[in-house]
Amino acid sequence: MIQPAEFTISAWSHLVDLVVDPPQPKDPIEALKAAQSGKTPPTLRVPLVFTGIYGGPIHLTIEVLDHEPDTVAPGWEDVADVSLVIPEGKVHFNGPTGSDSHEVGFMSAAEAGSYRARLHAVGRDLDYDVVVEESKERHLVQFWKAPFANTIVLANASSVSKSLPRFVAMWQSNL
Amino acid sequence: MKRQSKASLAVCAALFAGSILAGPASAANAERPAPPPLPPTATAPDVRKVTPPGRAQAPQECAAAAEGEAVTCVKPLKKQLKPATGKQQALTPMTVQPLPSWCAQAGTLPEGYYSATRYEACGNWPYQLTVVRKVKGSQTVTGVMEFTLSGFHYGAQNQPTVAHQITIIPSSMTGDAVGATASATAQCWQNCAAGSQGFGTQTLTTGNGSSGEFFYNTTAITPGAVGPTGSSWNITFKVPSASNSWTLGSSSLNVRCDTALPNNASTGCVNPDIAPYIQYQGFDSFGTHVKAAQDSGLPGALSGAPLHRLVNQTLRDLNRNTACPQNSSYPRPTGYSCDEYPFASTSEGAYTGGGTARTFPWCQITLSAPDSTGPVGYSVCMINLDENNYAGSVLNNVLYAPMRVIDADPFYVHIA
Incomplete structure (x- = not known):
């Protein structure tokens, strides 16, 4: 399961990605043949965190909930619910094209499936479209399992x- | 821009209909955005004919037979052979992978040439084995086997192992060539550890493919490691009546394994001489800018010089800040962000590539100096924020990571 986490991560091109690496067959030859024949699921890469800054650090908090929150958490300028399907595999958040990566757990086959993500942000307009060295922008992503639905x-x-x-x-x- | 097909527009409209903007009704009405672009089908399987640089074999001469003796030799055949349709008889327990469809479509190639994508390379080469016997002072051909040698090697995005398989498919055998056998051994060149292989002595028969496969592992598995490598087979042919055997070499293309992708601990192996490209389709705002920038002479188009990935974060930031400085210099209209081309994540970017800026009439940017021209310099333009972000996202998620484009690797950008 995705684990709660709180960290600073570098965005690039206004984005931080959610990445899920699927498990591979243990035998390297079988793994290679599975990849060559298209039997290995592709790595999932979703630009889930949309930042105001073009590049630089943001503060990111990850929470996992049992169900949809009853109320919207206060103190956030922007809040949106989106749907995505998270497959089995190692889950991490990556700064695109950079070297910043934070692992946040492993999604088992039983846990994989359709999720709702509530995306919170504050400070997106402070340094809009520029590269920053210090973080003024904060994001919170809450996940809970739910059928696919409209944004x-x-x-x-x-x-x-x-x-x-x-x-x-x-x-x-x-x- | 190329217009989207009706079918594509229908798909986009249906997808957008699933998006609801809650909140003030007036805001919802005023801010309804245009349909999104097509999924960035982007990338790169690109079949090209390539020959292994510097690995061409010196031609061997067929030996002359002594009186009463038979000798054999194998030479490239300058004609197309029918594609083999017979079953393959790989050695148990190995099961060779079927050749990709594009490999068969490429037909037979000159010796040593491959059709290749970023991860796979394949070639079908026609050969002729002849048996010559000296009878009463004259050299007489007493047996012929025409065959296709298929070579196929492949790596994968997240695997430290490379496979190199070969198949020999006789299309005809006559006279003393009947009963010919082949055996083969394989080796890898550098930065590698040889793994399993199999191609024991096999009797060749018309219409049946005799196959073997070889696996090796890269040793470039520490973070940041890059290991050029490759492999080759030596195939030895014998015919029952001949006094000699003939060994045919078959080398792979140059292969590169690495553990050097930013943000990615995986090891993978590619054909580095196959530069990938990303194709953007339906990106109206972004695509219009990139196309205009390429048409103005900047590199990266399929018909021109490639871009090269730049991994260094400090230099990428400098590229971005040089091209798209603070808002006070280039004010951002609401809903727009500054787009730069060549991308900040390339060594052709604004700072590392040098030169000065250029822009276009629709770009909402006023430069303080005349536009630059030609291949040096960079282009800036205000484009839709969502489209700019998505274009940037797929650059990494469709090109850089899946194609293992590491630091300094060349690539192209195609606007469909």
Whole structure:
């Protein structure tokens, strides 16, 4: 299961990715043949965290819930619920194209499936579209298992958040 | 920009219909965005004919037979052979992988040439084995076998192992060539540890493929390691009546294994001479800018010089800050972000590539100096934020990571 976590991670191109590496056959020859014949599931890479800064550190908190929260957590400018399917595998958050990676657990076959992610952000407009050295932007991602559903924007105070629904539709169309 | 097909537009519209903007109704109405671009089908399997550089074999001469003696030799055959349709008889317990469809479509190739993608390389080479006997002072051909030698080697994105398999498929055998046998051994060149292999002595028969496979592991498995490698087979042919045997060499392309992808602890092996490309389709704002930038002479188009990946974070930041400085210099219209080409994550980027800026009339940027021209310099443009982000995301998630584009690797960008 994804484990709760709190860390600083470097964004690039306004993004931090959720990455799930599928388990591989233990025998290296079987693993190679499975990969060559397309029998190995591909690595999942979802640009789940959409930042205001172009690049640099953000503060990211990960929470895993039993069910949809009863209320929206206070203190966040932007809040949106999105759906994604998380397969079996090692789960981590990566700064795209960089060297920053944080592992947050392993999704078993029983745990894999459709999830809802509530994306919270504050500070997206502070250093919009620039590379920063210090973090002013915070994000919280809450996961709970739920059937696939439409994207719902619960708060969109920042100007950046206006672009989120179309962006989510883009990456969902490629999953 | 190329127009999307009706079918593609229908898919996009259906996807967007699933997105709901909750909140003030007026905001929802005012901010309804355009349909998203097509899924960035992006990348790279690109079949090209390549020959292993510097590994061409010196041609061997067929030996002359002594009186009453028979000798054999194998030479490339300059004609197309029918594709083999017979079953393959791989040695138990090995089961060779079927050849990719693009391999058969490429037909037979000159000796040593391959069709290749980033991870796979394949070739079908026609040969002729002849048996010559000296009878009453004259050299007489007493047996011929025409055959196709297939070579196929492949690595994978997240595997430290490389496979190299060969198959010999006779299409005809006559006279003294009947009963010919083949045996083979394989080796890897450098930065590797040889693993299992199998191609014991096999009797060749028309229409049946005799196969063997070889596996080796890279030793470039420590973080940051890059290990050029490759492999070759030596195939020895014998015919019952001949006094000699003939050994035919078959080398792979150069292979590169690495554990050098940023953000990725995996080891994988590619054909480094096959530069991948990413294809963007339906990215109206981003695609228009990149196409205009390429048309103005900047590198990266399929028809021109490639871009090269830049991993160094400090230099990438400098590239980005040089091309798209703080908001006060280039104010960002609402919903737009600054796009730079060549990308900041390439050594052709604004700082590391040098030169000065250029822009285009629709880009909402006023430069303080005249536009640069030609292949040196960079282009800047304000484009839709969501599209810019998505284009950046797939650059990593469709090209850099899946194609194992490591530091300094060349690649291309194609706007469909």
